[in-house]
Amino acid sequence: MDEARWIAVDQYFERTLGLSDPTLEQALAASRAAGLPAHEVAPNQARMLQLFAQMCGARRILEIGALGGYSAICLARVLPADGELVTLEANPGHARVAADNIAKAGLADRVRIMVGDARASLARLREEDGDPFDFAFIDADKASNPFYLEATLALSRPGTVIVGDNIIRAGRIVDAAAREDADVRGVFEFFEQLGADRRVSATALQTVGEKGWDGFALARVL
Template identity: 50%
Template sequence: MSRTKWAEVDSYLTDKLISPDPVLKATLAANATAGLPSIDVSPTQGKFLHMLATIQGAKRILEIGTLGGYSTTWLARALPPEGRLISLEFAAKHATVARENIAHAGLSEIVEIRIGPAAESLAQLHAEGTAPFDLIFIDADKPNNHTYLEWALKFSHKGTIILIDNVIRNGEISNAQSTDPNVTGTRAMFEIIAANPRLQATTLQTVGSKGYDGFTLAIVL
């Protein structure tokens, strides 16, 4: 079955299950106008994030990898008025676009975007004594997936949900001979999960408008 068919199915599901949303549409348009890479989560994946945060009853969310704020908006909309979302973005240009999109969505009061290498931002959060998060979404540079997971554990409490995107790498994740840093970093992440008794996890492969990939869902015990 072709990627074209996957995209057609994604389009059908989006039409049936997701109401038209001018704010989210404007976010994607602003990202495209600014020349940001088109690697946002799909609408169905965005709604999945929103529903997961809602089911969790999340009040505090950490997002590693902001891009233009599309997934950020989906997640932040699940928070209560007193909620808080901190999103970490490496590129200043991306963060500027994201802040504008977040403001347009009316979420600036509960969303904070920090700029810089995520590992450095995470270390700073730790130094500040930042409280644990209820949900952590990891969707940044894949070579550092294992590093981000280790930090996520430091910011977790019992019951925290950790979601890591793009872990299948078009099937290359099963290739032990791969030298692709995106693959090796993600395989190192899986080694941490497999060896850590604090984590219960599963991974689902996905197909759709974003191609063949998948995500890992872990719960801190």
């Protein structure tokens, strides 16, 4: 373990690859000033999400868990002008910060923030019967991951790409006793579903970086 080096390497990637800019820096600063937890994706992860969305030609993106809107800004930036990102946020204070950050990034016209319990918002999206989502990022309370996966699949089509954030839980994902923890159990059941569900092909990767030991799951609807 050498967390200082992991951070230095992430910062090197950020500088060398130009992964940040004043708009993103301002969004992060506003989130910190408002007291939001520093749970945003790292800049290199944000670019990875952008690349995944672009690789699947995403015109409609679902995000579960907006926080201060950092990943929403990054993903909305790669949408076509008539594309839409729908982001769900349970915390009204977080949603206000996200709305402000997204507006300052000039993306309010293609981002819809649905405030409230994501389960209700997902049910509403199903009732609306809109086009399926092309790309989805599941990054909210991990205890609800099994529900979010099922709901996302119901709003998907063959080819939809789904990314699930923070699926390592400090390695406790392989510790049966840790499943008393609702978040660990949620991610564990999410993996069981991904492995058993014949509608998806899925993998998962562990990462190190400025967010410590972390990782993400990647799935494609068949």
